[in-house]
Amino acid sequence: MSAALEQPPALRGAGQGGRAVLRTTLTSPYGRKVRMAAQVLGLTDRIELVPADTRDPADDLRGQNPLGKMPCLMADGETFYDSRVILEFLDALSGDRCLIPRAGRARFRCLTAACLADGITDAALLMVYEGRFRNAEKISEEWLAHQRGKVERGLSALAARPPDPDRTDAAAISLACALGYLDWRAPVDWRGRCPGLADWLARFADAEPAFKATEAPT
Numbered sequence: 001m002s003a004a005l006e007q008p009p010a011l012r013g014a015g016q017g018g019r020a021v022l023r024t025t026l027t028s029p030y031g032r033k034v035r036m037a038a039q040v041l042g043l044t045d046r047i048e049l050v051p052a053d054t055r056d057p058a059d060d061l062r063g064q065n066p067l068g069k070m071p072c073l074m075a076d077g078e079t080f081y082d083s084r085v086i087l088e089f090l091d092a093l094s095g096d097r098c099l100i101p102r103a104g105r106a107r108f109r110c111l112t113a114a115c116l117a118d119g120i121t122d123a124a125l126l127m128v129y130e131g132r133f134r135n136a137e138k139i140s141e142e143w144l145a146h147q148r149g150k151v152e153r154g155l156s157a158l159a160a161r162p163p164d165p166d167r168t169d170a171a172a173i174s175l176a177c178a179l180g181y182l183d184w185r186a187p188v189d190w191r192g193r194c195p196g197l198a199d200w201l202a203r204f205a206d207a208e209p210a211f212k213a214t215e216a217p218t
């Protein structure tokens with residue numbers, strides 16, 4: 001059978017009803033990217049969410065992703081991580097290719113903006129982990145300042161050139177999830193520093209129902 005005639009993969013897996021399995025908590029900002037993408041692409045019903053505990057050595061997650069990180073998607077006999085790869089996989093699967101432009105300069109601009117937003121989340125997460133994994137007397141203010149600089153410079157760059165708030169692509173999803181995480185963990189006063197980005201998030205949340213629908217329950 002030629003590749004063109006092959007049955008397309010269908011997000012099948014070991015979840016209930018043969019659904020694919022997504023390992024993530026509802027609070028993970030990267031997991032939220034995937035949950036948002038699935039909703040935007042109309043794939044939510046084909047994915048079962050199975051919570052993961054990244055600190056528990058007995059959790060299967062470390063066997064599924066040797067890095068022990070979530071999100072991790074098991075679909076169609078394969079395991080996919082990290083969130084960027086999963087977004088690309090879901091986008092390709094949906095056939096619409098609306099999250100990441102297929103080719104050209106627009107593709108690399110979108111991916112770079114998404115990486116910048118993810119990098120803000122990475123730095124904010126490292127600030128949170130500094131408090132979580134170290135005893136109070138060992139917390140490094142220098143390290144926290146180093147990470148805070150990344151968050152602040154990243155926010156300034158995105159405030160200067162934000163993605164279109166009326167268009168849900170990978171860059172907008174990453175930025176919205178990064179800002180949602182900053183709201184939750186508050187490692188910097190991002191709303192005070194970047195009121196333009198606060199306006200951006202409000203407009204994006206109005207335009208894209210998947211943002212509010214994927215908020216972690218409080």
Ligand SMILES: N[C@@H](CCC(=O)N[C@@H](CS)C(=O)NCC(=O)O)C(=O)O
Pocket residue numbers: 027028029030031054067068069070071082083084118125
């Ligand atoms: N680049 C990864 C980052 C994933 C990540 O760091 N996830 C956090 C949870 S929000 C995690 O699994 N942390 C556990 C660890 O680093 O051991 C992605 O985009 O998926």
